[in-house]
Amino acid sequence: MTERNIAQALNDALDVALAxxxxxxxxxxxxxxxxxxxxxxxLQQRHGAARVIDTPVAESGIVGAAxxxxxxxxxPVAEIQFMGFSYPAYDQIVSHVARIRNRxxxxxxxxxxxxxPYGAGIGAAxxxxxxxxxxxxxxxxxxxxxxxxxxxxxGMLLAAVADPDPVIFLxxxxxxxxxxxxVPDGHYAVSLDEAELVADGTDVTLVGYGAMMxxxxxxxxxxxxxxxxxAAVDLRTLAPLDLDPVVASVERTGRCVxxxxxxxxxxxxxxxxxxxxxxxxxxxxxxxERVTGWDTVVPxxxxxxxxxxxxxxxxxxxxxxxxx
Amino acid sequence: xxxxxxxxxxxxxxxxxxxxxxxSPLPLARIKDLYRSMVAARAYxxxxxxxxxxxxxxxxxxxxxxxxxxxxxxxxxxxxxxVVATYRDAAAMWFHGYPWLNLILGRTGDERGGHAPAGVxxxxxxxxxxxxxxxxxxxxxxxxxxxxDAVAMTFFGDGATSEGDFHEAMNFAGVFRTPTVFVCQNNGxxxxxxxxxxxxxxxxxxxxxxxxxxxxxxxxxxxxxVYAAAHEAVIRARAGEGATLIEAVTYRMxxxxxxxxxxxxxxxxxxxxxxARDPLERVRRHLEANGEWTAEWQHGIEIGEAETVEAxxxxxxxxxAFDAGDIFDGMFVDLPVALRRQRRAAEDGAG
Numbered sequence: 001m002t003e004r005n006i007a008q009a010l011n012d013a014l015d016v017a018l019a020x021x022x023x024x025x026x027x028x029x030x031x032x033x034x035x036x037x038x039x040x041x042x043l044q045q046r047h048g049a050a051r052v053i054d055t056p057v058a059e060s061g062i063v064g065a066a067x068x069x070x071x072x073x074x075x076p077v078a079e080i081q082f083m084g085f086s087y088p089a090y091d092q093i094v095s096h097v098a099r100i101r102n103r104x105x106x107x108x109x110x111x112x113x114x115x116x117p118y119g120a121g122i123g124a125a126x127x128x129x130x131x132x133x134x135x136x137x138x139x140x141x142x143x144x145x146x147x148x149x150x151x152x153x154x155g156m157l158l159a160a161v162a163d164p165d166p167v168i169f170l171x172x173x174x175x176x177x178x179x180x181x182x183v184p185d186g187h188y189a190v191s192l193d194e195a196e197l198v199a200d201g202t203d204v205t206l207v208g209y210g211a212m213m214x215x216x217x218x219x220x221x222x223x224x225x226x227x228x229x230x231a232a233v234d235l236r237t238l239a240p241l242d243l244d245p246v247v248a249s250v251e252r253t254g255r256c257v258x259x260x261x262x263x264x265x266x267x268x269x270x271x272x273x274x275x276x277x278x279x280x281x282x283x284x285x286x287x288x289e290r291v292t293g294w295d296t297v298v299p300x301x302x303x304x305x306x307x308x309x310x311x312x313x314x315x316x317x318x319x320x321x322x323x324x
Numbered sequence: 325x326x327x328x329x330x331x332x333x334x335x336x337x338x339x340x341x342x343x344x345x346x347x348s349p350l351p352l353a354r355i356k357d358l359y360r361s362m363v364a365a366r367a368y369x370x371x372x373x374x375x376x377x378x379x380x381x382x383x384x385x386x387x388x389x390x391x392x393x394x395x396x397x398x399x400x401x402x403x404x405x406x407v408v409a410t411y412r413d414a415a416a417m418w419f420h421g422y423p424w425l426n427l428i429l430g431r432t433g434d435e436r437g438g439h440a441p442a443g444v445x446x447x448x449x450x451x452x453x454x455x456x457x458x459x460x461x462x463x464x465x466x467x468x469x470x471x472x473d474a475v476a477m478t479f480f481g482d483g484a485t486s487e488g489d490f491h492e493a494m495n496f497a498g499v500f501r502t503p504t505v506f507v508c509q510n511n512g513x514x515x516x517x518x519x520x521x522x523x524x525x526x527x528x529x530x531x532x533x534x535x536x537x538x539x540x541x542x543x544x545x546x547x548x549x550v551y552a553a554a555h556e557a558v559i560r561a562r563a564g565e566g567a568t569l570i571e572a573v574t575y576r577m578x579x580x581x582x583x584x585x586x587x588x589x590x591x592x593x594x595x596x597x598x599x600a601r602d603p604l605e606r607v608r609r610h611l612e613a614n615g616e617w618t619a620e621w622q623h624g625i626e627i628g629e630a631e632t633v634e635a636x637x638x639x640x641x642x643x644x645a646f647d648a649g650d651i652f653d654g655m656f657v658d659l660p661v662a663l664r665r666q667r668r669a670a671e672d673g674a675g
Contacts, residue, residue, distance in 0.1 A: 024469060050469060056499055061458055061492030068462015068476070071447065072406075074469060076462075091489075095452050096459070102654035103448045104438040109657075141655055164657040193660055240660035 007176040009150035013157040026053040027079030063089040070112040083118035084127030098141030121174040123301035131262040137239040144239040146170035148213035150181040155190030172211035195242040201231035204255040209235040254285035255321040286324030289317040337548035342609025362391040364629035365415035376582040386578030392603030393572040396550030406476035424636035454487030464502040477505040483514025498535035503561035511576035516589040529571035544572030545603040
């Protein structure tokens with residue numbers, strides 16, 4: 001075990017994965033500089049420029065070439081620098097990566113990982129703060145996962161590399177260096193289809209994922225200080241959604257607040273709310289609340305705090321469910 | 325505005341009259357085999373057009389006139405190589421081992437068409453225009469990573485060169501010297517738009533210069549010229565000398581698809597002009613002049629190839645359609661719980 005932050009845990013995961021000669025890492029600036037967030041720092045020196053590949057600036061090319069490599073039997077890990085830069089690769093992801101297994105009825109597959117740092121909160125330039133995971137979770141044929149702890153980051157990335165199907169692996173930019181934890185050395189895997197109950201409680205169930213888990217965990221503490229017992233579920237996997245722990249918790253608490261920083265309309269919270277009421281309506285004691293980003297463009301640095309959900313907003317939503 | 329420079333003459337080995345303008349790259353027996361394959365491809369093409377008129381398939385994209393461009397290029401490949409092609413490249417795909425059955429299943433609307441037999445390195449045809457060329461770069465790149473020598477050949481039209489993905493594919497292939505052979509069938513038309521509206525370049529082949537790779541302009545209706553260019557490109561690719569762009573100048577004799585009416589936008593005079601350059605007829609003349617062709621033999625192979633296609637059609641149409649649950653089974657190795665629930669609902673006709 002070594003104490004690592006999320007960026008270090010991901011670096012370690014890639015280092016472990018690259019021990020397999022069929023694994024390649026490719027993307028813009030991933031090699032010589034170790035990536036814009038230094039997640040792949042040192043890997044090109046250790047594993048060589050033929051497998052830790054600095055590509056031209058071309059996201060469609062990166063994903064499309066990785067797709068060809070994957071079909072040929074390699075295990076590529078493609079990095080897109082920021083979620084806002086993933087859109088040039090959107091057609092490759094949706095029309096080819098997500099579909100090849102079905103359009104060839106299992107004859108050809110794309111066992112590849114597309115790593116995408118996402119989310120706001122670091123005051124980055126325009127297009128660098130997107131949280132548009134819904135469009136990928138909405139696409140049949142993709143797994144979409146997002147860790148919120150160093151332990152999950154490493155175990156889920158190794159599971160994603162080993163997965164026989166394509167995985168969109170979202171990395172919460174805001175948490176890269178903000179969360180530390182004990183991470184096992186060597187290889188281990190964390191399931192890609194299980195949500196995790198990270199706090200148990202009796203009054204309300206908080207549901208979140210990725211970068212927002214920091215606010216969710218802090219909300220649990222803030223509520224405890226005022227005598228409210230909150231449960232919290234880290235979804236970890238957005239496609240397929242595992243709502244069993246959410247439903248089980250809501251059956252106990254009768255209240256639910258879903259949190260994401262993505263825009264509200266069409267966001268995953270809508271899907272979660274719909275599914276929870278289908279399965280646990282008669283346990284509910286209050287309408288399910290959503291705390292999300294707004295249906296606005298993510299504001300730039302000086303106004304970001306108006307957009308990203310805060311502990312205060314989540315606590316206020318919990319209060320509404322308690323007063324209903 | 326100055327007039328663009330005149331396009332150079334495409335490489336030609338076999339003239340429309342069937343004479344050799346240069347040494348043949350292939351022995352007569354092989355040319356005869358390839359001719360028979362072109363006859364087979366044309367039989368398939370005609371059969372699918374007929375099936376569309378009979379309402380047995382929804383839409384079909386004919387390749388008539390492009391048989392030499394497709395079969396001549398694939399003739400330079402080995403079975404371990406890859407073919408990444410489009411909806412208009414059935415001849416190329418079939419010649420690399422993709423059965424007529426699969427092609428017919430695909431066109432009649434059955435996903436099982438995309439399942440090439442084991443060992444046949446042919447991806448299902450790309451339906452979106454242009455995105456597939458970079459896949460051939462990745463497939464070839466995998467050879468570099470693994471240290472084997474499989475080459476990937478990709479087919480596309482003149483219209484696809486306008487897509488941004490053409491640039492990204494060519495650029496990656498140039499930078500990483502991947503063993504990729506780009507075969508542009510410049511058939512003059514992208515649905516209703518002529519080649520001149522896709523690019524102001526004098527040729528498409530010359531675009532290769534900008535990517536630091538070889539570019540070759542060939543008569544796409546000349547089986548031997550296409551083969552020679554592809555053969556050289558494959559040798560270069562295997563030797564680690566990188567990619568090649570081949571522009572095969574040909575003509576789309578049919579409409580874009582069976583739903584298109586080419587009479588709305590093009591002159592029938594062109595058709596007569598290109599019919600005189602038919603890729604099968606010039607090989608037939610060459611074979612006849614060398615004592616390798618008779619009307620009886622022609623008759624026999626036409627009947628034989630048509631019967632082979634017919635048998636594949638019967639097999640495709642006899643295959644029971646999917647049950648509701650089957651549409652879920654192509655999505656993942658292990659169907660996630662949420663999708664299993666949906667499959668049950670679909671099977672029950674519920675939800």
